[in-house]
Structure formats: C-alpha cells, structure tokens
Amino acid sequence: MSQAADTAAPSPPDERLARRSPLARLLARPETGSLAGAVVIYVFFFAVAPPFRGLDALATILYASSTIGIPAVAVALLMIGGEFDLSAGVAVTSSALVASMLSFQLTLNLWVGIAVGLLLALGVGALNGYLVMKTGIPSFLVTLATFLMLQGLNLAITKVITGNVASPDIADMDGFGAARKVFAAEWNLGGLSLRISVVWWLLFTAIATWVLLRTRVGNWIFAVGGAQSSARAVGVPVRRVKIGLFMTVGFLAWFTGMNLLFSFTTVQSGEGVGNEFLYIIAAVIGGCLLTGGYGSAIGAATGAFIFGMTTQGIVYAGWNADWFKFFLGAMLLGATLLNLWVRRRTEAAR
Amino acid sequence: MSQAADTAAPSPPDERLARRSPLARLLARPETGSLAGAVVIYVFFFAVAPPFRGLDALATILYASSTIGIPAVAVALLMIGGEFDLSAGVAVTSSALVASMLSFQLTLNLWVGIAVGLLLALGVGALNGYLVMKTGIPSFLVTLATFLMLQGLNLAITKVITGNVASPDIADMDGFGAARKVFAAEWNLGGLSLRISVVWWLLFTAIATWVLLRTRVGNWIFAVGGAQSSARAVGVPVRRVKIGLFMTVGFLAWFTGMNLLFSFTTVQSGEGVGNEFLYIIAAVIGGCLLTGGYGSAIGAATGAFIFGMTTQGIVYAGWNADWFKFFLGAMLLGATLLNLWVRRRTEAAR
Amino acid sequence: MSDTMTTGTPLVRLTDCEKRYGTIIALTGVSLEVHPGEVTCVLGDNGAGKSTLIKIISGMHQADAGTYEVAGEPVRFTSPREALEHGIATVYQDLAVVPLMPVWRNFFLGSEVRKGAGPLSRLDIRFMRDTTRTELRNMGIDLRDVDQPIGTLSGGERQCVAIARAVYFGAKVLILDEPTAALGVKQAGVVLRYIMRARARGLGVVFITHNPHHAYPVGDRFLLLNRGRPLGAYTKDEITRERLTTLMAGGEELEQLSHELEGAAAADADLGRVAEELEQDVAELSGRTAPPEQGA
Amino acid sequence: MSDTMTTGTPLVRLTDCEKRYGTIIALTGVSLEVHPGEVTCVLGDNGAGKSTLIKIISGMHQADAGTYEVAGEPVRFTSPREALEHGIATVYQDLAVVPLMPVWRNFFLGSEVRKGAGPLSRLDIRFMRDTTRTELRNMGIDLRDVDQPIGTLSGGERQCVAIARAVYFGAKVLILDEPTAALGVKQAGVVLRYIMRARARGLGVVFITHNPHHAYPVGDRFLLLNRGRPLGAYTKDEITRERLTTLMAGGEELEQLSHELEGAAAADADLGRVAEELEQDVAELSGRTAPPEQGA
Amino acid sequence: SGHGGKKAQESAADTGAGKANTPRMKIAMVTHQAPGDTFWDIVRKGAEAAAAKDNVQLVYSNDPDGDKQATLVQNAIDSKVDGIAVTLSHPDAMAGTVKKATGGGIPVVVLNAGVDDWQKVGALEFFGSDESLAGESAGTRLGTEGAKHVLCVLHEQGSVSLEARCGGLARTFSGKTDKVYVTGTNMPSVRSTIAAKLKQDKSIDRVVALGAPFALTALQSVKDAGSAAKVAAFDMNPAMVKAVQDGTVEWAVDQQPYLQGYLAVDSLWLYRTNGNVLGGGKTTPTGPYFVDKGNVAAVAKYAARGTR
C-alpha cells in the first residue's frame, strides 16, 4: 500500500518520519494485539491441559466459538457504527421458535418457516434501527425494550401455541435434511467432527472485513460511528447505514437461530437471554470501541475465539469447577493486558 | 438563577431570545421528562390495578425501587463520568458475604465484618479505577473481568468456608440489632411497613444531586465524562476523579450489600449477577448518556422508580406471568417515548 | 440589495430566512443570492449567524421561516446529502471530519471512488490515496502519511483537507466557512486562488471570513450580518474597500484601542512603541490614504 | 539566538526539545525561552510543530528528549494541572472545552470558586456566572445566556471563552495558540490588547499566530519553525517586519501566485482584475515600500 | 407436506373434571422459576387444573432472585389474596415476608423447595421432593448399576437445590463424582462444555444432567467426545420420555411437578373451605420417582400432553 503512494510521488524518505522495521509494522496492525492474546492463551492451555492438545478439542472449541462469533461479527459492525443491540441474544431464539413453530403448526415445509423467521429477524432489526434514528432515543434503551418484549413473546407465544415452553421436535419434517446440511452440517473426518457453523463463521468474518475495509458502506460504517454529524455533513446516508446495521444483526441472529434449531431440533423458549452480552464482550475483547468508530471484524472473531477457548480450556484443564468464573475473569484480563502491552511495545519500537 | 445574572447586568430583554412562559421553563428541566414518565405509569397502574392503590403497595414499590436505586445513584455518577461498572452487582454480594462470613468464622462483632466489607468494596472500586486509568483498557472490559472474578470468588470461597452456597445465619450475633437498625430497619406505621432503605435512597440521591450541581467535584465529574482530554488540559485531576467514582460505586454497593444482609440475615453466594444491568438501565432511563458527560442523580432515582413500579405494577395488575417481560419492555419503551415527547414539546414551545 | 449586476436565476436564493435553536433566535429576515461566476461574501461579528446561514444552504439545518430556491426551484433539503446532489459543496467551520479515520478516507467520505462492478465493486484505494496526497501537496501541505488518522493532524492540515475535499467535489456552488482561519500565509494564498478559479469556472461561491483583505479582492457581493439580522447587502460597485473594512472592524473601536494604549504609554515607554505600531495598523486597515492603490 | 536583551533567569526555558508521536517526529532540536514582561512569538507553516511545542510547555505532553526548566528549576510535568500550579495558563488551538457543559462552568473548570467552609463548601455560582458574563462582554461577546452549553456557541464565541479564561487565571506565563483564528476584527483587537496588558504586568507570553500584522507589533522574540526544526530565533532588534513577513509567508510563493493569475487573465478579463488586486496585497504583505511607516 | 408436525400430534385428551361451586377465591403462587424452564411449566399446569376445578383465581408470578421473589410475596399480601403457595429456594431471603403473610392470617403452603424450612415460616404443608434424598437415591442406584465415575451437570451456579442433588448423589455413590457448571441459556455452550469435560477425564462413564433438556444435549456431547458414558437425568419432559423409551437415556428421576402444583392449590382450597390440613405436620413427598424403560410406557401418554 505504501508503495502505491511512492509510485505516485517518488520522493526521498521523509526526514520527519522515524524508520520502522517490517516486523514492527506488522505488529502495529490493530488485530495483532488480540491475536497475540489468542495465541498465548492457546499455548497456555496447550501446556497445562493434555486433552486440549487434540484436534478434536480444537474442533469443539471452534464450534463453541462460532456460535458466539457469528452474531458477534454483526454486533461488532453495529458497535463500530456507534450503536448497541441488546436484543440480539433473544432474537436468535425468536427466529428459531418462529421457524419451527410455524412450520409445525401449519405442517408446512420447514423452508417456509425458515423464510418467515428471516423476515421476522430482519423486521426486528429494521424496527430497532428505525426507532433509534427516528426518535433519537439511545439504542441501549430501544433495544432493551425490544429485548424484553421479544423475551416475553418467546415465552408467551410458545406457551399459547404448544402449551409447553419448548418448541416441538421437527426432526421428521419436510425439508429438515436439507436445512440441516446448510445450517448445521457435521462432517466426520476420521473421528474428528467438523461443523459447518465454523466455516460460516470464518466466511462471515471475511465478508465483514472486506465490507469494512474495501467498500463504500464500510467507510460509512466507520464514519457514522466515529462522528455522526460530520458523516451526515459530508453526505453519508446515516439513517440508511444504521438501519442496515441493525438488520445485519437481525440477519446473523436468524442464522445463529437456524444453526441452533437444526443442531438440537427443538428450542427452549427461555434460551438466549444473556448471550447478547457475550457478543458484545467478544467484540470489545477484539478491540471494538464501545463509543463507536473503531474496531474490526477479525478482532471480533478473535474475541469470540478467546472467549470460547478460555471457557472450554478451563474445563479441559480440569480445574476446580467452583473457581470457573474466577479463572475466566483472570484470563480475560490477562489477554487484554497482553493485547495492550503488544500495542504499547510496537508504538515504542519506532 | 437568571435573576443573579440580571442584577449583575440590568439590560433590556435580548432581542435575540424568544420569550418563554414559566411553565415552559419548568418543563424544559432535564428531569421533567422522566418524572412525567413516572407519573403516567403510576396513574396507569392506579387505574388498572386495585391492589396498587393502597399505601402498602406504594411502600412495597418504593422498597423494591430503593434496592436498585441506591447503587444506581453511584452508577449514574460513574456514567456521567464516562465509565461503566459491570462489577457493581456482584460487589453487593461480595461485601455482604465478607461481612457475614468473617464475623461468623472468627466470632467477631458484626461491625468488624461490616468495616472489612467496606474496605473490600472500596478496594475493588479503587482497583477497577486504577486499572482503567493506568492501562487505558475500556472500563467495560476491566470491570467485566472483576465481575467474573468476584463472582467466582463469591461462589468458591463461600463453598470452601461454609461447605455450602449461602452464608451462615448471623441473626444472633453481636451487633446485629444495631446494624439492622442502620441498614435495614423497618417501621410499622399502622400496618404500613416503611423501610429505612427508602430513606437512605432519597438521602443518597439528594447528596449526589448536591455534589453534581453545587460542588467542584460535580463540575469535574461532568467534565471528565464530557471531554476527558479537555478536562485534563484545564487542570482537572482526571485520574483522581475517576478512581473516586469507582470507589463511590463500591461504597454504595457495600451499602446495598449490608441492606441485603441485615434484611435477610444470610446471603446466597450466586446472588447479584445481572443486577449491574438493572443499575445501568435505571440510570439510562433517567437520562444518563452511555457516552458520558450528561445525566442526573434525580433522573437515576426516577429511572429506578419507573423500573420498580413497572415490575411490581404488572404483578399487582395480575397480568399473565408469561407476558411479564413483554409488558415490561412495552412500558419502558412507552415511558421513554413519553419522556422524549415532553422534551420535544417544551423545545417547540418557545 | 440591487439585482443590477447579474441577470438570470441565481444558483441559490434564500429569502427572509429565520432560524431558531429552541428559544434562541440565531437568524431572522436574512436574504441571500448566489449567482454563477460570482463570489458572495458573508461578513459579520462573532455570533452574527454566518455559520447558521450557510448550514441552511448546505442542508445541515432547515430554516424555520423563509423560502429556499436552487436554480429557481423551491427546495427543502432534509440532509446535506441532498444539497451535495445539487452540486453544493461546503467547508464547515468545524470541518466535519471523522477524527479516527485515515486522511484519505475522510477526503473521499460520502463520495467514494470505486472500481469493479456489481457485488465486486470496491474502493479504488490507490487512486484515492494518490489523489489525496496530490491535492494536499497542491495546497502546500506535505503529509507524511495519508493513512494517519485525521484527528492527529495539526489544525491547519485538517482545515486543508476539508477545503481540498470541497474544492475537489464542488460542482455548482462552493461554500466556505472561514476556510483560512487556521492556515498559514502560503496556504491562505492557495485558498484565495482556488476561490478565483472556481469563480472563473462559473461556480457560485459563498465565502465567509473575518479578514477584509481576503474578502474585498475576491468578493462580488457582500452580505453583512449583525446579531442575526442583515446589516446591509452590497454589490462590489456599491461599496468601497474602506467602507467595508470599517463596517467589519467596527473601525471606531480599533481606533479607540490604539488611543487607549497611547494613554497608557505615558507611564510605560515600551508600551508606547507598540501603541504606535498598532495605530499604523489601524490606519492601514480602516482608511488607506493612497487612492491609486485601489483596483476597478 | 542572542541573550542580549534580557538578563535574569527566564520564566520558562526549553532546550533541545524533541517530540515523537509513534514514528512521527513532530519536533526536534527546538529551544525556547520566555522572559517576564516579554512576548515570544512562535511562527511557522501549518504542521511545523508549533502546537506540539506549546503542549510540552503546558504539560499536555512530555518531551522525548531535551530539558525543561521553569524559573531555573528543571521540571517534568505529567499533567497540565502541574503547569497551571506553576502559573502557566494556556489557550489550546482546539480550545479544550467540554461541549455539553454550560459556558460558566467551562470558564471556571479546574479553578472553581467556592464559598462556605468544610463539607459545606460549595460553588459560588452567582459570582462565576457574573464574572463569565462580564469577562466575555469585555471581549465584545454579548452572550444571551451563560447557561447555554458551550458546544452551541459559535466558533468565535467559543474561542473567546477559552481566551478570557486563560487571561483570567494566567499568573506568570500565558500561552496562546492561534487565539485570534476565528475572531472578528474587533475581538482580535481586544486579544492583542490583552497580550499587551499581560506583558505590561510582567507576565511572559507565548503567542502563536499566522498573521505577521499581529505578531510583529506585539512580539519581543520570534521563533520560526519549519517541518519540526527551528528555522531561526530572533529578538525584535535582529529582524525587520519585512524579513519576518517574508519568512512567514514564503513570500516568493505569493508573488508567484499573483503572476499565475495574471497569466490566466489573458483569457479572462474579470480574473485579471482580481489578480491585480492580489498583487497589491502581495506587495503590501511582503515588502512595503514606505520606510517611514516602520516603528522603532 | 406430510410428515410430523401438528397433525401427528393431535391425539391428546384433556382433563375434563367437574367444577366446585364454592365462592370464588384468589390464590397466589410465587416460585423461583427462571423464565422458560420446562419443569415449572408442568407445576403450573397442575396448579391451573386444581384452580379450574376449585373455582380459584390463580395468580402466578416468579423470580429466580431471592429478594425479588420475596417482594412478589409482598405483592400478594398487598393484593389481599386468600392463600399463598410459595417455593423456598432461598429460605432466608423469603422467611421474613412469608412470616408476615402467615402472621397476617393468610394461609401459606410451600412446594418444591424448602423442605427444611417450611415449618419455621409457619406454613401449613409442604409438597415436594427432598432434593438431597433424590440425589441420594440416584447415587445409590448408580452404585448398584456399577458406575465408576459420574459427572454431575449443573445448569446454574450457586443454586441450592441443584447443589443438594449433586451433594446427595456424591454422598451415596460408591465411585467418584465430578461436577461441571454450564450456562443453561446457551445450548451450544452446554454441548461443548460437557464434551470438553468428557475429553478431559476419559474415565467418566456416567453423565447425570440435573434438568431434562440438558440431558438430551449431553447425549450429543457424549457423541462429540467419543465417550462411552451413559446419560441419566433429573426431571422430565416429552422428549425425555422418548429418550428413555429409545434407551438413549438410562433413567430420569421424576419428582412429579404436576402433583406439586395441583396439591398446593387444592390443599389451600381445602383449608379455606373445609379446614383440612394434609401431611400431619410432616412433608408430603411427591418424589423421587424413577422413570426407566420398565415404567416409561405408563408415563408416556401424559408426558406427551405436558403434564408429566
């Protein structure tokens, strides 16, 4: 990239710039810090927990990370755009419930339910975005309200329709096989079970990274989060960008919901509560600013991976379960401090 | 206040100012909107729920609101100062556990435990603040880590010491009576039970309001939250202010913990998780900005009251418990929209 | 308020414009015309309402009363995007940059250049980086790195980015709110040259400044504001440089200032020297004695 | 770099100062002295490092190399609070205000006036509001309401608050970073007068500006920066107004500009007129021909 | 479209019983249910069936937090109900308020949790299963089945009743007992965490999940980890019945939640209309009741209806 500029203006090195080694330049990339955290935690558990060393353990960890990581990608984009979504966790459950109950009650092909679930998730996202932009109420409050309302609707409607608190089993319905292949396929490669959600996770992360860094919309996302009124002043369609971001969260929440549904064939109506914070946590560990305007999709993926790895790693290590949360907190703090230290070092190494 | 200025410079009314009625001026105060929300919700439940009408119901609501409202005051100050504290909820439990277990195990006077609990809560606050200021890691992450660690410590240490998940009963220990009078007294006025925590809540709100609006420290709190580097540039001791705010949260968490302990004589080690968000929610409903620099203690109190009233009101109204969360979300959204509408109206009414 | 000089519909015409922020009346009864190939200067004291006026033209705010026409058509912009689509580009006084974003992304923000088609259409990063570097070098700003977050640039460098951007994208109307405030002498000269070029290309320019030395040579029309009200509107024919300077400076006040300093000089010889110098400045500012120096 | 003019220890002395932001070298090998009763002007192009220099003096940043002495004592400020406690007050280029806070609270931020004692000690709100209003009125700013959030003031009004505040609290050293950038002619005059007054009261003043008309009359010492390096340091005796102006303006460039415009004038008569005017400006800026006009 | 779905399900009969003609009364049931828990659903169905039969207006409310649940009891007192059925999962937090109710003349019965405390708060009766006892029976049974190493899966940390089950199990079980905490609201993480634990300790040959949905997820974890462990469970739901029938889950410890809800309401009605008190001052146990391959057929029909 710096070459591009050099060809345009082949000038002698600027005397106002200190030289920097290529290594230092690599280390100065924003993702490096959180990646370093991930690597250190991996190495740590690799050393202390023998069961952690196997490829199958890695597969389990990747799967656990992917279910946080997929929605976390969208949540990270939204946070870069300067907004919150507390309804993401229950929206996952809502779309899974709608998809399964609608198909079940009307005895339709599952893909009909899946499509309606998608519409619903996008609709909730659009509603969140519209309310935030129209009224100027902070998104924290608006999505808190939708969070509570969706949670209530999940419980109440499931109860009314099924007379129960879980969705019916849909394993024997039309379209189940195909949908499972798309959303929740599992390949067994010599005892190693690889799950499609991991592939999707990487794919969504790659797409989000591309959008953020290489497209116009990505530019706009950084701008609306970094300085909304400036963005508006230079002609960025702020409202459309933000509503689009909320709908992206809806989309990936729906996707996660489908993964949930086709992995477990039924969904508990109370599930998903609290997960919205896991998504936000993953994004923040990965370097997204809560105040908006800064962050990356790769960072969010790394954050989800750090979180997933730590949660599972403590179990693999066989540490006392009573102390689980303590270890989790300590490891997160450690990873964050390491991230910071790496960045400081690279800034000092001029 | 505007009189003060007028006496200083007795000038003819400025032609660049539109006149405004005293009513409009009253309505334009930042607290008016959320107060209006509270009043409307009160009137609403008064109309639909007969049990809500009694004074005893009001006492219950006020008590429920006070247990959110006391820590919410400190959380609001911290948010005005531009930071978060996710550890506030479990810090309540931690200080109660420490106070009761220490006194019990060493058979000390309860006041010793109470004092040690206070030291611990202040220490956690100071640690949070120190880490945030020293490392520059967002407070969301730092306090997330302390949240998890405290949660783990609560569970694990209680288990180790008592072999159980709750603290031992301290009702018969030295100092219980006096401490209960201070932290959890209950007066019975003709069948109406009034709890001291309500009084403390109002007192803390009043003190916080006074500090915010009438003291130097209050000025500094607004400044560090509104523009940290500007505040630093004009000589505000940013670090001391922020650490002080974290310690204030610690102090009121401890206070709430003591209320809990002396109301119920024992504490569950898993309690308090999730309450940190209730405090933040109360502050946000009351008009605090998540980005800092704006808000009020009275607003936070109103927010806690709105939240408490809605939660209890739905029960008093006898609505289906399945729909509870839905109603809660809808009422919160309604109150917020009303708040907004009042403010818009007053701005238009020039 | 003569319409003698130009015929045809103005590019932009505001009539009897009023703007309130809550109870604050920032602007009332103000009218303005921008003609192609003309520079309209808006002048006035601090807080007179100049920025408010141009924010209405650029679509940032809507007027509470009055009409707004672009090329003869009544319009009501609800966002700056609409104004931009009508070819109206603005340099805001607060610059409207996103501090955390790289310089080149800020330069092209809202008007990104893309290559490729359909879903593969992507930013032409190389072009945008090069253009940014070149345009800024043309203004006398030699950036170390166009990938630096714009928030880390110096005040003047930042202002140059905002100006270069508006000039690059301005199609019909160019609005400049105190563009030279933070600029060095060299850069300020470049900006004046830009204004002349835009004028020569037939753009309408609105130029806000506190510097009569900048305003008089480039301006064709002058709108003076005071406390949110129009104090006068003149074409260049109708006003002399001296009169303009006096109106802008509150000339009497400046003279009084130098007298005051001279008074103090009785006590302090050193101060006297400065007072003398200031007096010369005043003379030079508010009533030059050599008539042949004036153009036109 | 003569020390002829003043004797005694300077209020502030920076020696061989260097400052880097990551890989960016913003300042290197710069020295500066501020003496009581003297105005030190720091001049230079955009991005030359002027603001960086004063941020080191005011304690906002620490130098990466070099020494810093206040009244002869080596110091190492870790925050602006320490500089303030040494009587060094600063007007930052970005003004350092808290947008959401009322004007009067911003005015007194960090130096609040209190009444009452002990735990009852509280803000003297009436005094602070009145003082704010009065001080701003003295600068020619007539605020509607000192309770307005400062973020809603106009650019110039905001700058006046920052200046009035620094002048009010400045005890020994007053640092002004482009204080007159957004100001009207009247307000700018007031600021120059303030600088003279501070000087007369024996304060040391550091004054950054792009306007040689402002710099020369009030300055006693001139430090010129270019691309982060010192280009020269002069006392008033050592430099003429013309030389200073030329150094600041990059005088040749401005001349070139007017020639260029004249060239274009062949094609456009209208442009020619403006070129002529600009040429006059240039002549006036970079080499006035009437020697008796110069003071001292 | 033909398979599964609603059409396949339409077979359940409903409980049609007569209705009492006693005056309408209002009974509050306040539990520590976390939203969306299958178990409580069945309790409520029992309570509603009794309420319908007895001409009772049932007001149900719930909160997993001790102090908030206490406030709900206070709400009931303020609403002047004719009786309160309550769970004492956080006995100390609840005691004060419940005593206020009994002291104020409102009859209180306790269900599900609070086997050691219900008498202290002045309640009339207790319907439920002793969690420690249930755990102990499970432990004994596991021992006789020849299990060596049991993993106890707790879907909530810091819960008295879950700890009691696990504790009871560990006390009577002859082999080694381990436990793992999982996040009940996040099924994928439940699945991964159990799998991780099974990998970490290959000697685990039994997984006992303390809630029905988690047992079914544990089956997947067992597969993921390539473990040979068998799965057993506490509590029932329709899917659990099928799993027991299929033999994928060994057995489930049922505490008959329907009975708890039903008896709680019915006994309050009996007390109000006829002064009856059940149990003679002792607890009325509703479990543990083991559902295994031998007796699952009898339960299946009702489980499909959601009342077992």
Ligand SMILES: Nc1ncnc2c1ncn2[C@@H]1O[C@H](COP(=O)(O)OP(=O)(O)OP(=O)(O)O)[C@@H](O)[C@H]1O
């Ligand atoms: N925080 C920072 N990070 C990186 N570079 C910086 C930072 N602050 C300033 N710079 C760079 O250092 C150089 C000097 O900046 P400085 O603000 O001191 O210039 P200045 O002389 O005040 O210019 P102006 O006249 O435009 O205000 C500039 O090139 C700027 O881009």
Ligand SMILES: Nc1ncnc2c1ncn2[C@@H]1O[C@H](COP(=O)(O)OP(=O)(O)OP(=O)(O)O)[C@@H](O)[C@H]1O
């Ligand atoms: N958002 C706002 N809310 C309230 N008052 C405002 C707001 N914006 C501007 N004002 C007030 O309106 C008046 C006009 O402001 P404006 O920014 O237009 O002045 P200006 O002429 O551009 O001044 P300057 O030369 O200082 O930039 C000022 O007195 C200012 O305080």
Ligand SMILES: [Mg+2]
């Ligand atoms: Mg302006």
Ligand SMILES: [Mg+2]
């Ligand atoms: Mg500068």
